[in-house]
Amino acid sequence: MANTGIGAAVARKEDGRFLHGRGQFVGDIKLAGMLDAAFVRSPVAHGRIVSIDVPEQFHEAVFTAKDLTGLKTIRANSGLKGFKSSEQPPLASNKVRLVGELLAVCVGGNRALAEDVVDEVFANIEELEPVTDMLSARAPDVPLVHEEWGDNVFLETNVDTGVEAALASAPVKISRRLRMSRQCMAPLEGRGVVAEWNHRTQQLVVHTATQIPHIVRTGLAECLGLDESAVRVTAPDVGGGFGYKAILLPEELVVCWLAIHLHRPVRWLEDRREALTASANAREHYYDITLCADEEGKFLALDAKVTVDAGAYSSYPFTACLEATQVASILPGPYNFPAYRCQTWSVATNKCPILPYRGVARAGVCYALESMVDLVARKINKEPHDVRLENLITPEQMPFDNIVNKHFDSGDYPECLKRAAAAIDVEGVRKRQVLGEPDGRLVGLGMGIFNEQAAHGTAVYSAWGIPMIPGYEQAFVRFTPDGGLEVRVGIQCHGQGSETTLAQVAHEILGLDIESIKIVHGDTELSPYSTGTWGSRVMVMSGGAVATACEKLCERIQLIGAHLLQAELEDTQVEDGYVKAPSGQISLIDVARTWYHRPQDLPADVDRQGLEVTAGYKLRRDDGTFSYAAHAAVLAVDPHFGTVEIIKYVVVEDGGVLINPMIVDGQILGGAAQGIGTALYEEMPFDENGQPLFSTLADYVLPGATEVPNIHIEHMETPSPYSLFGQKGIGEGGAIGSVAAVTNAVNDALCRVGAEVCETPMTPRRILTAIQDAKSQRESVGT
Amino acid sequence: MTQVNIGLRVNGKKVNETIESRQSLADFLRETLLLTGTHLGCEHGVCGACTVWINGAPSRSCITLAASCDDAEVISIEGFKDDPQMEKLRSAFISEHALQCGYCTPGMLITAYDIVHRLPDADDNRLRLELAGNLCRCTGYKGIVCALRRVLGPPSENG
Numbered sequence: 001m002a003n004t005g006i007g008a009a010v011a012r013k014e015d016g017r018f019l020h021g022r023g024q025f026v027g028d029i030k031l032a033g034m035l036d037a038a039f040v041r042s043p044v045a046h047g048r049i050v051s052i053d054v055p056e057q058f059h060e061a062v063f064t065a066k067d068l069t070g071l072k073t074i075r076a077n078s079g080l081k082g083f084k085s086s087e088q089p090p091l092a093s094n095k096v097r098l099v100g101e102l103l104a105v106c107v108g109g110n111r112a113l114a115e116d117v118v119d120e121v122f123a124n125i126e127e128l129e130p131v132t133d134m135l136s137a138r139a140p141d142v143p144l145v146h147e148e149w150g151d152n153v154f155l156e157t158n159v160d161t162g163v164e165a166a167l168a169s170a171p172v173k174i175s176r177r178l179r180m181s182r183q184c185m186a187p188l189e190g191r192g193v194v195a196e197w198n199h200r201t202q203q204l205v206v207h208t209a210t211q212i213p214h215i216v217r218t219g220l221a222e223c224l225g226l227d228e229s230a231v232r233v234t235a236p237d238v239g240g241g242f243g244y245k246a247i248l249l250p251e252e253l254v255v256c257w258l259a260i261h262l263h264r265p266v267r268w269l270e271d272r273r274e275a276l277t278a279s280a281n282a283r284e285h286y287y288d289i290t291l292c293a294d295e296e297g298k299f300l301a302l303d304a305k306v307t308v309d310a311g312a313y314s315s316y317p318f319t320a321c322l323e324a325t326q327v328a329s330i331l332p333g334p335y336n337f338p339a340y341r342c343q344t345w346s347v348a349t350n351k352c353p354i355l356p357y358r359g360v361a362r363a364g365v366c367y368a369l370e371s372m373v374d375l376v377a378r379k380i381n382k383e384p385h386d387v388r389l390e391n392l393i394t395p396e397q398m399p400f401d402n403i404v405n406k407h408f409d410s411g412d413y414p415e416c417l418k419r420a421a422a423a424i425d426v427e428g429v430r431k432r433q434v435l436g437e438p439d440g441r442l443v444g445l446g447m448g449i450f451n452e453q454a455a456h457g458t459a460v461y462s463a464w465g466i467p468m469i470p471g472y473e474q475a476f477v478r479f480t481p482d483g484g485l486e487v488r489v490g491i492q493c494h495g496q497g498s499e500t501t502l503a504q505v506a507h508e509i510l511g512l513d514i515e516s517i518k519i520v521h522g523d524t525e526l527s528p529y530s531t532g533t534w535g536s537r538v539m540v541m542s543g544g545a546v547a548t549a550c551e552k553l554c555e556r557i558q559l560i561g562a563h564l565l566q567a568e569l570e571d572t573q574v575e576d577g578y579v580k581a582p583s584g585q586i587s588l589i590d591v592a593r594t595w596y597h598r599p600q601d602l603p604a605d606v607d608r609q610g611l612e613v614t615a616g617y618k619l620r621r622d623d624g625t626f627s628y629a630a631h632a633a634v635l636a637v638d639p640h641f642g643t644v645e646i647i648k649y650v651v652v653e654d655g656g657v658l659i660n661p662m663i664v665d666g667q668i669l670g671g672a673a674q675g676i677g678t679a680l681y682e683e684m685p686f687d688e689n690g691q692p693l694f695s696t697l698a699d700y701v702l703p704g705a706t707e708v709p710n711i712h713i714e715h716m717e718t719p720s721p722y723s724l725f726g727q728k729g730i731g732e733g734g735a736i737g738s739v740a741a742v743t744n745a746v747n748d749a750l751c752r753v754g755a756e757v758c759e760t761p762m763t764p765r766r767i768l769t770a771i772q773d774a775k776s777q778r779e780s781v782g783t
Numbered sequence: 784m785t786q787v788n789i790g791l792r793v794n795g796k797k798v799n800e801t802i803e804s805r806q807s808l809a810d811f812l813r814e815t816l817l818l819t820g821t822h823l824g825c826e827h828g829v830c831g832a833c834t835v836w837i838n839g840a841p842s843r844s845c846i847t848l849a850a851s852c853d854d855a856e857v858i859s860i861e862g863f864k865d866d867p868q869m870e871k872l873r874s875a876f877i878s879e880h881a882l883q884c885g886y887c888t889p890g891m892l893i894t895a896y897d898i899v900h901r902l903p904d905a906d907d908n909r910l911r912l913e914l915a916g917n918l919c920r921c922t923g924y925k926g927i928v929c930a931l932r933r934v935l936g937p938p939s940e941n942g
């Protein structure tokens with residue numbers, strides 16, 4: 001039998017249905033009597049609701065806050081000291097705090113009819129001055145998003161190990177103000193929900209496009225005032241998540257309320273305009289940052305003031321503060337720093353809330369830190385990767401507790417960087433730059449190295465204050481009478497291939513054909529509780545849980561098998577679908593049949609829990625695993641048009657033991673494409689009135705096949721000492737190092753004409769402005 | 784609401800329906816005929832998720848009015864069930880890991896089907912250019928380009 005266990009690039013079990021158009025997404029679910037819902041949304045960013053006028057003939061089809069009896073507001077409180085709580089109403093009743101906030105819901109026989117009703121509803125809103133800029137939001141006398149707070153700050157944090165001495169005396173001291181723009185996560189499928197009340201089971205059944213079905217159930221039950229057992233949440237096929245679908249939505253609450261009160265199934269499907277302008281955004285970081293080094297480029301201190309625009313509300317469950325608190329705890333990156341200070345502010349503005357997007361704060365952190373490293377290198381006239389090598393944590397230091405007590409588990413960061421430098425051919429690019437391009441374009445080389453904490457658990461998340469802290473991850477496995485295996489997990493798979501990789505894990509333990517292993521996920525009724533799919537945790541946590549449950553099951557199978565074979569237990573083993581002993585072998589199907597149908601043949605001391613096991617799993621340390629990677633890009637900037645073409649792109653990645661290398665590569669490639677979007681194209685701008693300016697995919701540019709280069713990947717495999725098979729979470733890394741590699745490459749190209757861009761995305765306009773500014777500066781110095 | 788009668792062939796079968804004149808072909812396929820293999824990613828003609836085959840060419844069903852498809856021959860992903868060329872593309876998509884969440888996949892396959900017929904000699908740059916009208920947020924496109932390459936074979940010298 002070909003190897004289909006750990007390390008095999010097995011073709012995905014889930015592909016078939018998608019390739020035939022037989023996936024089942026929320027929008028594909030149609031229930032008898034189903035109504036469609038559409039929302040009336042606030043046209044202004046900040047205002048007081050005077051009235052919501054509904055023409056007489058639509059009264060039956062329109063619901064406002066005063067109709068929604070018994071619904072609680074969404075509260076996502078951080079456990080961190082000083083956090084100010086926000087209450088997100090399902091439908092606004094008093095104030096609106098962002099463009100697109102829900103004012104009323106309309107129902108109709110289909111989406112178009114429901115939208116027709118939306119057009120008939122008029123919201124009379126007295127406009128208030130909005131807060132749209134996170135930096136001025138902290139000034140005195142600005143309008144307040146939440147009046148009762150007294151300011152616009154969700155949370156302020158401080159870390160300081162003492163940097164004053166280094167700041168006063170460092171031979172090299174570089175400061176910059178760097179901005180990472182607001183982005184939309186933009187999975188290709190929007191969000192959507194279908195809810196119905198099932199009278200037979202006395203349950204609210206909610207089909208929703210989510211990454212976290214169990215958490216959504218907890219949130220829905222709480223806000224609707226139902227027992228958790230009266231709510232079933234299923235996530236069918238979900239068309240991409242990236243963090244966008246790790247939230248409890250006000251729309252979900254409203255649709256559930258309608259389904260209960262109208263006694264009919266109700267559906268809402270988010271359209272792209274809603275996704276871009278009214279649902280959650282991501283990122284928007286501002287760094288006021290200083291890096292101190294000696295003449296050789298050895299780092300002496302890092303000092304930063306970081307502001308994150310968290311929007312109007314703290315979203316459930318990740319809160320408004322995960323982003324900024326994470327910045328403070330990961331800004332030192334994979335480097336040795338003797339001194340570090342970081343102050344952060346999670347600021348409220350009249351914009352959509354933010355959610356942790358793939359890479360979470362790391363994409364911004366890696367961009368900011370790696371930009372600074374390049375600037376230091378330029379200052380002391382060294383190759384940036386030599387400066388990196390000077391400062392990276394070495395394999396001899398592993399496992400390593402860094403300046404903020406992050407415990408890096410394993411790896412050889414310098415080797416990773418060296419391989420990336422070799423693969424991108426640093427010397428060759430430098431020669432090319434000296435020669436210049438025949439077409440006048442400016443060639444630049446950039447690198448970004450980072451480590452990615454994944455599958456981190458209890459201690460880490462309690463320090464970040466989120467209300468939903470992961471503990472033991474569980475899996476349920478059941479051996480069926482025909483010798484197949486059902487594996488039930490509380491995570492949700494929306495493209496990661498977990499239906500395949502978790503089967504590979506079960507196969508590794510039990511030796512069953514992976515075709516006879518069925519992974520059931522994404523349904524609260526069918527799986528053990530889980531915080532869900534996020535934080536690159538599934539392969540490590542759910543994989544660990546599945547393996548642990550299979551091992552327990554294996555012991556029980558072995559006991560029955562040994563008895564049937566009349567062999568000593570220690571002489572038997574479970575392998576390739578058989579219990580084997582020197583005297584012979586017996587198939588697992590026979591073992592299963594014995595338990596279910598021929599109990600008279602069972603040993604007297606058989607485990608009475610039978611062939612079903614639920615097991616919990618936690619890493620040996622809560623710190624999780626640290627995969628890492630170096631990304632390197634060569635690109636050409638057109639100085640006349642400001643356009644960028646990526647010429648070559650390499651990634652050297654260490655994900656520990658790879659469960660399925662093909663799927664790992666897919667994660668890296670997809671993540672890198674998103675990071676390229678962050679670096680060059682994607683931005684959700686707002687005007688001074690708080691109006692989101694982009695509302696279609698023609699304005700909000702997602703990278704297409706012509707923007708994403710043919711990325712070359714190399715692997716290193718340093719097993720994590722803390723996970724079950726040595727695997728490390730790698731789901732987000734692609735989106736982290738790519739931003740730094742590309743932005744550094746742009747600035748490497750631009751430094752040839754004395755220009756620098758300090759903001760993402762590095763659009764043609766920003767690049768041309770930088771070139772023009774550099775030119776004006778030269779001219780004014782010249783005169 | 785203005786209603787119109789249309790008669791067309793969908794996946795080889797004759798269909799006659801009375802529809803709202805404003806209904807898009809995508810909604811007609813998905814909501815009226817319950818052919819949910821056609822996906823909606825933007826509903827404004829940019830992402831390509833809704834691509835179907837209309838009268839022999841790939842088209843965006845979200846910005847095509849169903850009413851304009853009177854007499855048309857429409858094939859959605861479900862209609863390519865036994866097509867040998869599509870079968871090759873499907874197995875190449877599996878081998879090259881050209882899909883993750885699967886949401887862009889039906890539209891992507893139909894565009895790919897058009898490319899292999901129209902441009903058998905295309906090099907990779909051309910493939911990327913041809914794919915530029917179909918967005919995928921998951922794969923980074925490499926697997927999709929490789930899948931097409933696998934079906935087309937190595938680029939010809941003068942391709």
Ligand code: FES
Nearest residue numbers: 824826830831845
């Ligand atoms: S849904 Fe038709 S192009 Fe996006």
Ligand code: FES
Nearest residue numbers: 883887919920921
């Ligand atoms: S596979 Fe998810 S959008 Fe392409």
